[in-house]
Amino acid sequence: MVKLNSKSPEQMITEKHVLALREGFHRWASLELGKMPALGDARWTADLIYANWVQAETGRPPSNGLNFQTGNSEGGFDLLDFKFLPESKWLPASQEPDTSIPLNKRAYDKKIQIPIPFYGGGMSYGSISEQIMLSRARAAKKWGTFTSTGEGGYPDSLVQYKDNVITQIATGLFGVREETIQNAPIVEFKYAQGAKPGLGGHLLGDKTTMAVAKIRESVPWVSLFSPFPFHSVYCVEDHRKHIDWVKATNPEALVSVKVSTPTDVDMVAVGSYYAGAHIIHIDGSYGGTGAAPEIAKKNIAMPIEFAIPRVHEHLVKEGIRDEVVLMSSGGIRTAYDIAKAIALGADGCVIGTAELVALGCTRCSNCERGRGCPFGLTTTDPELSQLVDPDWGAERISNLYKSLQFQLRDILRKLGLKSVKELRGRKDLLIYRGNHV
Amino acid sequence: MLSFDMATNQRREQLVNSHSGSAGVYHRYHIETRSAPNLYPSPSRFLVKVGKVGLAKLIVTELVHYRNWKVVQSRPCLYGVFSGPVGGFAPRPKYCVGCLRCTTQFPDFVKVLKNPERQKLGDSFISPDQVDTILYETSTGTVPVRGAGYRGKFGGKGWDGMWTDMSEIVRPTRDGIHGREYISTEVDIGDKPMSLSFDAQGNPSGELPRAFPIGVPMIFDVPPASVQTQQYFSILQSAASHVQTLVVVPIKPMLAYELPSVSVVPLVSPTEQSELKRLSISPALIEMASWDKRLLDAIHEIHPKSLVALRMEYGEDLLKYIDSGIKNFHLVANYHGMTRDGRFVLDAIRDVHDSLVKAGVREEVTLIGSGGVAAAEHVPKAIICGVDAVALDVPLLIALQAKLHGDCVNISSQVELPQNLPSEWATQRIKNLASSWRDQLLEILGAMGMREVRRLRGEIGRAMFQTQLEHEAFAGIEGYHG
Missing domain, CATH: 3.20.20.70 (Aldolase class I)
Structure with missing residues (x-):
């Protein structure tokens, strides 16, 4: 809840909604409430939106089962995947590949x-x-x-x-x-x-x-x-x-x-x-x-x-x-x-x-x-x-x-x-x- | 402003008979649009469920905390869902746009659901989204504009696996529909010889063009039998006249309902030959329901100024009919765009067009295609595949909020028009649809830098197909076998 102090009604309204929204982003993305029935589309599925919210909050991809890699468009990137090497051939975790x-x-x-x-x-x-x-x-x-x-x-x-x-x-x-x-x-x-x-x-x-x-x-x-x-x-x-x-x-x-x-x-x-x-x-x-x-x-x-x-x-x-x-x-x-x-x-x-x-x-x-x-x-x-x-x-x-x-x-x-x-x-x-x- | 009848007659006289008819007064083609809201509410896209106990608790908590009614009263919806007399206790889902802010903020007691009733709109070919879009277009006469990017599947079968091209820099037109240059959507229906010949005195000696223009590359097709009422035909005729296009009407109801006008194309079967004499005017175009040499001769004899079209299924060989003097074809698939041999019209149109090009006669004939057109984008796509114009069927019914009883596939399908249908409203709705689709056609033409829709016909180079693009892009990628 917003601390009242001497805030104007307009400020209180903004803060009220901001707090509720931020809490909502967190709670929905945690999946504690399930998934919004009306959220998402073929390109940006509910999973991708939630996964994005998790990343925006934590700086890491989600680990709660959300598909954070592909949408459901049935084409393009959504039908492509990587041929990863066997784990024994991966670069060591200590080595950070250059992304520049x-x-x-x-x-x-x-x-x-x-x-x-x-x-x-x-x-x-x-x-x-x-x-x-x-x-x-x-x-x-x-x-x-x-x-x-x-x-x-x-x-x-x-x-x-x-x-x-x-x-x-x-x-x-x-x-x-x-x-x-x-x-x-x-x-x-x-x-x-x-x-x-x-x-x-x-x-x-x-x-x-x-x-x-x-x-x-x-x-x-x-x-x-x-x-x-x-x-x-x-x-x-x-x-x-x-x-x-x-x-x-x-x-x-x-x-x-x-x-x-x-x-x-x-x-x-x-x-x-x-x-x-x-x-x-x-x-x-x-x-x-x-x-x-x-x-x-x-x-x-x-x-x-x-x-x-x-x-x-x-x-x-x-x-x-x-x-x-x-x-x-x-x-x-x-x-x-x-x-x-x-x-x-x-x-x-x-x-x-x-x-x-x-x-x-x-x-x-x-x-x-x-x-x-x-x-x-x-x-x-x-x-x-x-x-x-x-x-x-x-x-x-x-x-x-x-x-x-x-x-x-x-x-x-x-x-x-x-x-x-x-x-x-x-x-x-x-x-x-x-x-x- | 010239009426369609006047303009058509002038053009027809000019093109068909004399070469020296009056030039007419120039007017820029325009379809008059006007707001024509739905007669009855369409199912809302979303349902909004609010837990009353949760809401009451929130209000009490906020009252205690803020002690300011204005703050407590402030709700997340911008669109009026919670702005009724009792606010969130009786939400108004018809205003919901699905932004989901309410449920994001108050997940414990606000739920937004997709409305299952809306999912019943349309049929197995025309999707609920397409129905929604048509209702918007017919209500406003405008081009649907929305924020955010594309939300649908990547591609798909039929029209969904096809993209139109655009021109980045080098292009003859500027500004699209918002610009100063005029882009023409007029197409010519009729007989168009490849070349003219002249005698020694310079007078034309061979076959002359016999064609007339329609304002948009869309005509209105015969509706299902269940809605072939006098009122509906009159509405179509009136709308066609305003839009400067054509409507195909079986000759018997045309006569019974006293519909003859230049914008009405009588559909005549061989057994109805005798009805031709009852027509009070010579139509611009007469459509033969099937091939019959005697019927063709009768039309030429009774209405020598009328042009003749042959209605036929996709898949038949057109060349033999061209040899018999037919230069206008109305090719028919079912309303879902499926031909009798199980192909979608996209492929069928391309085959017909290509065969005529190979035979060297494509420029001489006019192709009108029926079936499979459910959205504005299908019009330019069909034209790119090779038709000169398309014939609209189910979208016109959806425009009038007709109820489809099951799949609306062909003329036998059951459709129910609204009771007490106001004719003026219905005419305006169809005009609005035509205007919106025309403006969207202009968007496509403008993006390509094309100045007239005639140039688009058969321009496969102006299209991209998913199968081809995918092959080019993904060939060599493991698992891709295209």
Whole structure:
């Protein structure tokens, strides 16, 4: 119970709900209450959500029987497994495999390395609250990895974490300023998003609050639809112009190009490389979003499991694979998904929904409506956003990262690999567990 | 604004007869949408169970602790489930969106369950989620937009194992449905010769195009016999007229209910040949229920301006009918999309399209496909596989909140329309559905950078199939034998 002292009713209300929620996350994940009958879906099962909550609380995978490795989608990562070595051939427990990856493989420009093979994906101010942005940024700073602004501007409170914040430039150019590009060690061009490929961003009017509109330099309470594609790009050569523009503004910045997964995603990746990108970030069609037409989520562009080997193998054939970093996203839920993505050919992953689940997301898909998320995540409502304290949020995300790294090391150890970099493209270490369609 | 009849007549006159008809007044195609809420409540997605003793204890505890009614009264639901006169003691599940915050916070006495009644919606082909989606689309006329990523199975059989492509950078259109450029969803129904020929004076000398446009690549098909009422046909006819498309109606009810209009396609069997003379106008299109040379001759004689389509099952050879002068085909599977040889329409459409391409006649004919279309995404997928347009069946009934008695598979299936069905409401619901599906088609076309749906037909390169992608990605992985 909340200690009353001299708190205002509003403060007491917030604290009351915060305490109840945190207790609820703990009790449900412990399975003392069984499982919520209405929780979960094929991709994020109740087990995966609970397992995530356990990890966010303890920094370790669950040991209470929850399946923390796969969902129930009957395809993709959920049908892949690892061919672990016999236990006698595992690396000793005392040996900690290296989980770091470089984010610049070019011979020039700044070298950046992250200690874990993943960073946080773009989530805009407006789609999520400032508290969530801060939670993610603090966790990124603690781990020496990154989070991304998404297409919604750069709140001032984020500036102190700028060394760990990627500035995203998307087709609406919302919130993009010279100083936010200059702040950024990495600038990300978002050409497309896996959940709504070819459609541009959506922020519905209810969530375009005064604060959101101000930072985006738009009109309050009016829906914002980013155009598609960039109106300044008609060909791959124009893409080079974009990168030159960023480099002129911030010569130190690495450039990431985020694209979705059409049939020619391999060609797009090669084009991006020759345009000068340091990171090619492919976002598969089952990724998260704050709002997207339902028709786009399932039906446009391919799932990331299919795109990764296509791009990886094409870059290998072109002889440029070791000069560019391939990051993958769009349905990366677990440490096992990360490891499988890397085995299929990615260097690392970008995660988003998993971080929100760590903060209490139940995947109810109501992010876009009214005041936004009832758990205070995908909202800019001043009351709801108080449900997540940035310190608590950072701790939860950090714990999740810790568990993911722990599991990745466990996977590498059981495969006899000393570094996650050795896992890249090792399809031979995977086994298919399904009956293909 | 031109009415469909006027526009169609003008276009038909222009295309079929004279080449020099009036150009008409340009208007941007638009379907008028309006809110048309459900007539009766659909089963809520969730049930909310609150233990009254637990709730009472909580209230007492909080009253003692906080001594502030405002704090005690603050409940976790944002959507009004607990905002009735007695709050949580009588929850209102119709408002529940399944966020689960209430049960997360108060697990000891609040439970949220999936509503088993909702699981009964639809049938073995159309899922409860698809029914929900259609009801939303028909109520609002808008595109369903929601947060969070995809929640379903990875892929699957039929349409679920198919993804449409998109264009990342190089593309002719900008902005999709929110942009300034117009993307056309108009398709031409009719006879389209591969080329024109001219005499020495420059006048056309050979076969001329005989086609007319419909505003969307969707027509309305013959409903099950159990709902073939005058009112339902009139609703379909009215909606088809507004949407600038067609509805197929058996000729006898068409005459009995005095439905003739350009938007109505009479379905005529060989035994009904005599009914043709009773039509007060020449329809834009007349559909033969089965092949019969005498019937075809009779149509040509009695209604020379009308185009003719042949309704037939998937699997038959079309080429012999093309040789006999048929250029429009309405290919039929059952409502679940299964052909008589047990295949899903996706494969059947591809086979028909490919065979016509190989024979070099695909551009000359129009294919309309019936069956297996239960959601907006199925329309572009069917078109990519090779049809020019699809014919809608069960979704139109679901739009009107019809009750399906068991599987709704074919024309004999039992369906019950709501009693006291308001015609204006029903017409609006179908218009809303057409508009929502059209807008979703525009999303798909916009994502691909295509400016017109005609270009999508048979563009298999604009699609990706699970079997193929999986083989490319997983070949060589132990255990994969695809």
